[in-house]
Amino acid sequence: MESLQIGEIKLTWLNGGDIHLDGGAMFGVVPKPLWSRRYPNNDNNQIQLRTDPILVQAGGLNMLIETGIGNGKFDEKQLRNYGVTEESRVEQNLREIGLSAEDIDYILMTHMHFDHASGLTKREGGEWKPVFQNAQIITSRIEWDEMQSPNIRSGNTYWKENWEAVAHLVRPFDGEKQILDGIMMVHTGGHSDGHSIIVMEQGGELLIHMADIMPTHAHANVLWVMAFDDYPMESIIQKQKWMSYGLENKAWYSFYHDAYYRAIKWDKSGKQVLQELKRKR
Numbered sequence: 001m002e003s004l005q006i007g008e009i010k011l012t013w014l015n016g017g018d019i020h021l022d023g024g025a026m027f028g029v030v031p032k033p034l035w036s037r038r039y040p041n042n043d044n045n046q047i048q049l050r051t052d053p054i055l056v057q058a059g060g061l062n063m064l065i066e067t068g069i070g071n072g073k074f075d076e077k078q079l080r081n082y083g084v085t086e087e088s089r090v091e092q093n094l095r096e097i098g099l100s101a102e103d104i105d106y107i108l109m110t111h112m113h114f115d116h117a118s119g120l121t122k123r124e125g126g127e128w129k130p131v132f133q134n135a136q137i138i139t140s141r142i143e144w145d146e147m148q149s150p151n152i153r154s155g156n157t158y159w160k161e162n163w164e165a166v167a168h169l170v171r172p173f174d175g176e177k178q179i180l181d182g183i184m185m186v187h188t189g190g191h192s193d194g195h196s197i198i199v200m201e202q203g204g205e206l207l208i209h210m211a212d213i214m215p216t217h218a219h220a221n222v223l224w225v226m227a228f229d230d231y232p233m234e235s236i237i238q239k240q241k242w243m244s245y246g247l248e249n250k251a252w253y254s255f256y257h258d259a260y261y262r263a264i265k266w267d268k269s270g271k272q273v274l275q276e277l278k279r280k281r
Helices: 023-027 076-081 090-096 114-120 141-148 164-169 232-248
Strands: 003-006 009-013 018-022 046-050 054-058 061-065 106-108 121-124 127-130 136-140 170-173 176-180 183-187 196-202 205-209 252-254 261-266 273-278
Touching: 003 196, 003 205, 003 252, 018 023, 023 046, 114 121, 127 164, 136 141, 136 164, 136 183, 141 170, 164 170, 205 232
Parallel strands: 061 106, 106 136, 136 170, 205 252
Antiparallel strands: 003 009, 009 054, 018 046, 054 061, 121 127, 176 183, 183 196, 196 205, 252 261, 261 273
C-alpha cells in the first residue's frame, strides 16, 4: 500500500477494486490518437481504472476518501459491462494496518456514483447494512438530494442499495466543509451537480484531490473531460481554477481512478513532473 505525507496528514491507498471502461467515454471529445499516447487501452478500447479509497489519518482521526466498488454489488451483466476484474479488499487492507471498519470516523464522498459509493454497504442476513457503522458520511447536499431522487440520466449510477442503509450516517454540507484543520471539502459540480473536491494544506505542503473532474493523470489538460460528466463546461471551469491554484503553489494531485499513479506534483507549466508516487503493480 502506497503512502504520502502532507504535513502531519498521512494518506494511504487501499484496494477498492478494478474496472475497465470505454476510453472514448473517459476522454470525451478528445481524439483517440491523442489520449491513447498518455493512457493505454486494451483490444476492446477499454482503459483500466482503479477504484481505490484513500485512508487519511490526521488529528487522531481515520477518514476514507470514497469506498470502492464493494463486494457482491454487480450482477453478471454489470461485471461484464463495467469490466470488473477485482472487487474490494478495503476491510482486509484496514486489518493489515491494525484497523477495522469500526475505526473509521469520517467518509469523504466527493460524489456518490456507484463506483465510489458501493463500498458503503454490504449484505448481511438478506439486508443491506453499513460497512462503516461509526463513520459520518460527508457529501454535498446537492449530491445527497440527487442520490435519493435521481433524474432520468443519473438513475443508472445512484443505487438505493448504496444509500438507504446509511442515510442516518450522512451529514450533507453546502458550499464548503472543513473536516478538521488543514482538510476542506469544496463543492464544484461538473462531473455531477453535487461533485466536490478535497483540499489538504499543512506544513507547507498542498494536496488537491480533484476526484472525477480529473480522474487520472492523463486528464490534467483542463479541456480533457469525460463524456460521463453531466456538466462538462463546469468541469472545465473548475479544472482551470484548481489547476491554476495548485500549479502555482506546487500542489500534489491525488487520484482515485488512476491505474498508474497515486499522486503527481507538476511544475508551474503543468508539463514537467517534479515528484510522483507510482502505484505498485
